Amino acid sequence: MLPLAHVGHWTWALYLPPLLIVVGSILKTTLTERRRKQQAVSEDLG
Amino acid sequence: MSLLPLAHALPAPEDLPIPAWLFAWGASIVLIVSFFALSIGWREPRFERERWRPLGAGLSRALVGLPAQVLCGAVSVFLLGFTVYAGLRGTEAPDRNFAITFVFITVWLGFPLLSVLLGDVFRAFNPWRAIGRVVGGAFTALAGQRPAHLTYPEALGRWPAAIGLLAFVWLEIVYGSSGGLTAGVSPETTAFAVFVYSAYTLAMMSLFGVEKWCKRGEVFAVYFGMFAQLGSFGVKDGRLGVRRPLSAATSWATLPGSVAIAIASIATTSFDGGQEGAFKDAITKVAEWLGDIGLGPVGAQRLSSTIFLLLCFAGVWLVYLIGVRGMSTVGGAPPLKKLRSGFAHTLIPIAFAYLAAHYFSFFVFQEQAQFAYLLSDPLGTATTDLFGTASWSVDYQAISANMIWYVQVGTLIVGHVIALTLAHDRATAYWGNYRQAARSQYWMLAVMVAFTCFGLYLLSVANG
Numbered sequence: 001m002l003p004l005a006h007v008g009h010w011t012w013a014l015y016l017p018p019l020l021i022v023v024g025s026i027l028k029t030t031l032t033e034r035r036r037k038q039q040a041v042s043e044d045l046g
Numbered sequence: 047m048s049l050l051p052l053a054h055a056l057p058a059p060e061d062l063p064i065p066a067w068l069f070a071w072g073a074s075i076v077l078i079v080s081f082f083a084l085s086i087g088w089r090e091p092r093f094e095r096e097r098w099r100p101l102g103a104g105l106s107r108a109l110v111g112l113p114a115q116v117l118c119g120a121v122s123v124f125l126l127g128f129t130v131y132a133g134l135r136g137t138e139a140p141d142r143n144f145a146i147t148f149v150f151i152t153v154w155l156g157f158p159l160l161s162v163l164l165g166d167v168f169r170a171f172n173p174w175r176a177i178g179r180v181v182g183g184a185f186t187a188l189a190g191q192r193p194a195h196l197t198y199p200e201a202l203g204r205w206p207a208a209i210g211l212l213a214f215v216w217l218e219i220v221y222g223s224s225g226g227l228t229a230g231v232s233p234e235t236t237a238f239a240v241f242v243y244s245a246y247t248l249a250m251m252s253l254f255g256v257e258k259w260c261k262r263g264e265v266f267a268v269y270f271g272m273f274a275q276l277g278s279f280g281v282k283d284g285r286l287g288v289r290r291p292l293s294a295a296t297s298w299a300t301l302p303g304s305v306a307i308a309i310a311s312i313a314t315t316s317f318d319g320g321q322e323g324a325f326k327d328a329i330t331k332v333a334e335w336l337g338d339i340g341l342g343p344v345g346a347q348r349l350s351s352t353i354f355l356l357l358c359f360a361g362v363w364l365v366y367l368i369g370v371r372g373m374s375t376v377g378g379a380p381p382l383k384k385l386r387s388g389f390a391h392t393l394i395p396i397a398f399a400y401l402a403a404h405y406f407s408f409f410v411f412q413e414q415a416q417f418a419y420l421l422s423d424p425l426g427t428a429t430t431d432l433f434g435t436a437s438w439s440v441d442y443q444a445i446s447a448n449m450i451w452y453v454q455v456g457t458l459i460v461g462h463v464i465a466l467t468l469a470h471d472r473a474t475a476y477w478g479n480y481r482q483a484a485r486s487q488y489w490m491l492a493v494m495v496a497f498t499c500f501g502l503y504l505l506s507v508a509n510g
Contacts, residue, residue: 012324014067015503018074022495026372026488 062448066506070499073459077498080463081491084470085484091475093296093468096289098282106286110170119176126173126244132424133237141415142426143233149240150218150231151412155405157270158398165279165286168270169260174247175267178256181248195255198262203302206250206263208310212359214243214265215314219321220351262301272298272307273398275391276464292395292468299390308393309366312497313359315400316504320358321351323507329354365496366393372489373473378482388476392469392490396497399461403454403505407445414440451509458501462494469494 064072100106108114125148133145140146160167169175185193217239222231231239243265251259260267274280275295278288299305321329329350336346370385379385418438422431430436445453469490473483 011067011506012503014065015070015499018071018499019492019495022074022078022488022492026492029488030375 062451066451066502066509069455069506070502073455073462073498073502074495076459077462077466077491077494080466081470081487084467085480085487088467088470089474089480091471093290093293093471094475096280096293098280098287098289100282100285100287103285106284110281110284110286115170118170119173119179122171122173123176126240128424130237130240133233133235133240135425136233137426138232138234139426140231140233142420142423144420144424144426145233145236145240146231147412147416147420149236151409152416153266154218155401155409156413157266158273158401161270161274162277162398165277165281166271166274168267168274169281172260172264172267174244174251174264175256175260177248178251178259181252182256193252193255195258196253198254198258201302202262203304204262204268204307205303207265207268208303208306210263210265211269211307211310212314212355215310215318216352216355219314219318220348220355268307269311272304272311272394276394276398292464295391295394295468296472298394299387305363305366305387305390305393308390308397309362310359311397312393312400313362314355315397315404316362316500317351317355317358319400319404319501319504319508321354324504325354365493369489369493372492373486376477376482376486378477378479379486380476385476389469389472389490392465392472395461395464395468396494399458399465400497400501402461403457403501404508406453406457407450410445411440411442414438414444447509451505454505454509455502458498458505462498466491466494 129145129148132143132148136143136145157168182193217235218231222235247259247264250263253259254263261271262268275298276292277294278291280287280289280294299308317325320326329347332353333343333346333350336349337343341349367386370382370389373379373385373389374382380388418435418440420426422433422436422438424430424432428436466487470483470487473486473490474480477483477486
């Protein structure tokens with residue numbers, strides 16, 4: 001049994017995915033860049 | 047805008063080809079595509095210089111010369127006086143009294159539009175500036191010297207205008223609404239507010255000087271002037287000229303408090319859009335809780351609305367600060383303080399888009415009233431018919447509900463694409479390296495997507 005009567009209260013969630021995708025992409029890019037920099041530093045040291 | 051019940055009597059859009067939330071997805075895709083297009087094709091700053099050039103001397107004299115200034119000033123002072131008179135002597139019915147529609151719709155919503163299209167026209171139509179200049183001129187003629195003023199504390203910047211903006215909107219949408227518990231701002235209250243604000247403004251002008259106060263503290267001059275930065279027309283040294291559109295905005299936010307004005311504009315529009323829709327249940331719950339601890343129903347509703355208005359202000363500021371903070375993590379970034387003020391002008395097109403989208407239909411319908419029956423029967427007493435239009439009514443079929451929705455969506459998208467472009471342009475100026483500049487703008491893209499989706503969500507609930 002889904003509480004369909006209250007489904008209208010959750011329509012705001014449908015507006016979130018675009019933002020989550022953009023923020024997720026930023027975080028992924030940031031982490032990848034950081035990892036690449038760390039690898040470059042460790043290769044230089046090695 | 048809760049003064050008149052009209053905004054909430056509109057039909058909801060019907061037979062849209064896709065659900066409302068999918069428009070938010072589509073708008074986000076437009077922003078993302080625009081972002082990549084800017085990253086690839088926009089490698090140097092283009093808005094940092096205005097490239098202002100004067101228009102013909104005759105045209106400039108006719109439009110901004112002394113006779114035009116005297117005429118516009120006289121008209122504005124007459125309208126100010128008449129607004130107070132209509133508020134005090136006219137009908138108490140808000141939709142039939144000239145004062146309410148003139149102040150809260152024609153002036154408050156009309157001047158931002160005029161400012162974007164024609165430049166800072168309010169400067170000519172500012173009644174307090176006109177009075178201040180006449181009084182200052184009379185003093186100089188009589189005393190043989192210019193009036194002495196106090197030095198304005200520059201640390202305050204535009205903060206007096208920002209606080210005044212919040213106070214004005216509070217009067218309009220919190221005090222004037224109260225969840226339908228009161229009749230809204232009455233014409234008499236409006237007249238009283240205009241009178242008090244006039245006294246305050248003239249006092250500040252006498253203390254700090256007319257032009258200084260108009261640039262720092264006069265709410266309407268600063269607020270409408272902000273929107274004028276987006277347009278092509280500007281006056282320099284008394285000469286009218288044209289400049290590259292949007293370019294004047296890049297140097298606007300240099301004074302303290304400028305960010306607050308742009309954020310207050312977005313936040314107050316958001317709150318107004320949400321108070322009868324997205325935030326309604328939450329506002330009511332907090333008001334009930336406040337009622338339980340002893341506040342009267344009207345006081346509880348007003349306090350609850352005030353809390354949500356301030357939360358909107360804090361929320362919009364937080365989203366902007368997240369964007370700025372994110373940019374600061376990119377290599378070669380200027381100091382955080384410089385970033386915070388350096389990108390504030392990107393909020394101006396968002397503020398305008400929010401204003402235009404939220405009030406488009408309201409403005410179209412209510413201006414019919416302004417230029418029909420309110421012009422002929424400004425006091426609403428049914429005793430005058432100056433232009434033979436007193437019996438005219440508002441045509442609610444002038445625009446369809448779907449048309450309103452499409453204009454709202456289109457306005458929000460265009461406003462945010464312009465904001466994204468301004469942000470990218472500023473980034474290329476700050477970072478130099480266009481790759482780093484584009485990298486820094488990931489965060490501003492997130493800010494723009496957040497504001498677009500939030501705006502469309504508020505509109506979809508309000509329209510529904």
